[in-house]
Amino acid sequence: MEQYEPDSLSAAQVAAMRRSLANGRASLTRRSLLRASGVGALTLGGLGALSACGIPPAKREGSQGPSSTDHSAEEKTLAFSNWTQYIDISDDEKHRPTLEAFTRRTGIKVKYTEDINDNVEFFGKIKPQLAAGQDTGRDLICVTDWLAARIIRLGWAQKLDPANLPHAYAHLAPQFRRPDWDPGRAYSYPWTGISTVIAYNIKATGGRKVDSVTQLLDDPKLKGRVAFLQEMRDSVGMTLLDMGKDPGKVTDADFDAALGRLQKGVDTKQIRRFTGNDYTGDLSKGDIAACLAWAGDLIQLQVDNPDIRFAIPAAGYMTSTDNLLVPAQARHRTNAEKLIDYYYELPVAAQLAAYINYVCPVDGVGPELAKIDPELASNTLILPDKAMAAKSHAFRSLSTEEETAYEEKFAKLIGA
Structure with missing residues (x-):
């Protein structure tokens, strides 16, 4: 099992995080558009024609496509599509500290693209390739739970290898472990709640x-x-x-x-x-x-x-989640799994949570977050306590x- 030792936070990094919170970059730019357009979501209706940990995967509408050949061993690269302002950045906005630390440890270069502004719009970009059984050019994507459910049901996501996800399995908070659309998280892990x-x-x-x-x-x-x-x-x-x-x-x-x-x-x-x-x-x-x-x-x-x-x-x-998936036919599944697992290491998860301020799905991250900012660590909007978590509800998966x-x-x- 490969073990990553996250870089320790420097005083400059801590100060940069606190400045990012003060200047408004961390939160309000996260969702400049709707998480899911009401009208746009209707376009998904036309798709009707078209486990980890011993828990069976969710029921799938589509047929399982041919297995993708994983080129991770010989190609130390990874293409990751995410929402805008949804990852930690340096104070001068020229660096992404956690991604750069991942590359230093693993040798895997990450092509990080902020090309998701809306679930429906993004799905429109990748649907033709997925439907045709082709590589989308992306090894990892981050989409909201209802769209993640649709992609999984259609057979357009690769099943994850639990052996490559030891931190993710150990640290995933209980309230996120059993969504009805992906029981046992066989195909996905949450980026944020x-x-x-x-x-x-x-x-x-x-x-x-x-x-x-x-x-x-x-x-x-x-x-x-x-x-x-x-x-x-x-x-x-x-x-x-x-x-x-x-x-x-x-x-x-x-x-x-x-x-x-x-x-x-x-x-x-x-x-x-x-x-x-x-x-x-x-x-x-x-x-x-x-x-x-x-x-x-x-x-x-x-x-x-x-x-x-x-x-x-x-x-x-x-409550809902934005989730990491490996698209069908992606070339670098193992590299993507390593990145998923990396973000479930407690110090790394704390760095991410300190910047984006959404619910952290990583259990036990509080002490690491407190090193960055004690107020964030005690904020139940980022780290729900047991009483708050008990009041959370998710909308069931819809046909x-x-x-x-x-x-x-x-x-x-x-x-x-």
Whole structure:
């Protein structure tokens, strides 16, 4: 088993990380577009024609393509596609410290490309090659869970070798181990978790706490100053939880009932609008008093504006993941597995979490993160405690037909 010894953090690196948090680079640039476009997701509906640790893999719609020949032994290279501003960078923005450290230890050169701006848009780029059984030119990709599920079901992801993932298996946090779309993480590992919570501007609410979807939808003092998210699974999921329904077991009737509650909020003008992460500016100014929000945004917002607060509803909150997959026919699966495993080493995971501020899926990373910034290590938006983790819920995997129907209904609701 190959063991990596991560570089220790220098004082300059720690200072650079803290400056990155202060200048806003770490969080708010992460999602300049929607995590998943409601209308764009409908294009996936047309694809209908088309285990690790002793746990069987998820059911697959497509046939398993021929095994790809792995050239990792003779080709010390790796092509990695990721979202923009989703990895640690140096203070002068010329270096990616963790990637460069990986290359020094392994000799594997990483071609890192920030070419994912939207799940649907990116899938459109790689779908023709995947469908044709061709190499996409990428050995590792990072996509949100619903798209990861689709790629796995279609047979377009390579099964991972547990022997190359000792740190990943040992350190993966319990709440991320058994997604219904990839039980046992046979094909994927999370890069980050994404929590959907309630955010509010305490000045705009007149000093009142907002901690439930019921308040967002029914409190007359918030009328016209409420925002929900354009991501269907987040807005509908949070509404379902408020209704006492489990998004992990959602039925058509449950979905329609939740949509009805949101429609009432639209009709009465309780809801001002549905947003991507552009809610951040209006929330800071107080034009939006309260909203659904992504936790990674709130850490930076709170640095810039002490009036920004967040709440975890008693009913629970929605969580999703961005996930690392090796596409079918990729030439360097073993190299990709080594990189996945590297980011589950505790010091490396801490460096990544300190920069991007989303939920770290690596269990036990707290002490290493505390060396960088004790406040980050105690922030439950980055490292959920057991009580918070127990309140997390994921939207169940949808069939192609369900996904199309649900997204169509939601797109009509939000006027997309």
